[in-house]
Amino acid sequence: MQLVIILIGTIPNCDVVMGIWPTSFQAYNLWVPNLLNLPASIFGNKEIKRLMGLAMYHSSSSAGT
Numbered sequence: 760m761q762l763v764i765i766l767i768g769t770i771p772n773c774d775v776v777m778g779i780w781p782t783s784f785q786a787y788n789l790w791v792p793n794l795l796n797l798p799a800s801i802f803g804n805k806e807i808k809r810l811m812g813l814a815m816y817h818s819s820s821s822a823g824t
Contacts, residue, residue, distance in 0.1 A: 763791055767815065 764770060777784040795811065 777787055
């Protein structure tokens, strides 16, 4: 969960629900690094970081969160 806080900057709302079901939380911890293409996105090109941040911002705002 600490990795998600560092990358996104906040605690997602789904973490509270997934705390009840440990299997989903383990799957979530596997998916997040793979979906964000880590470590290439951390150590790679800064343009990729900007595009990922922009994509996360727009998907969050379109979801209403």
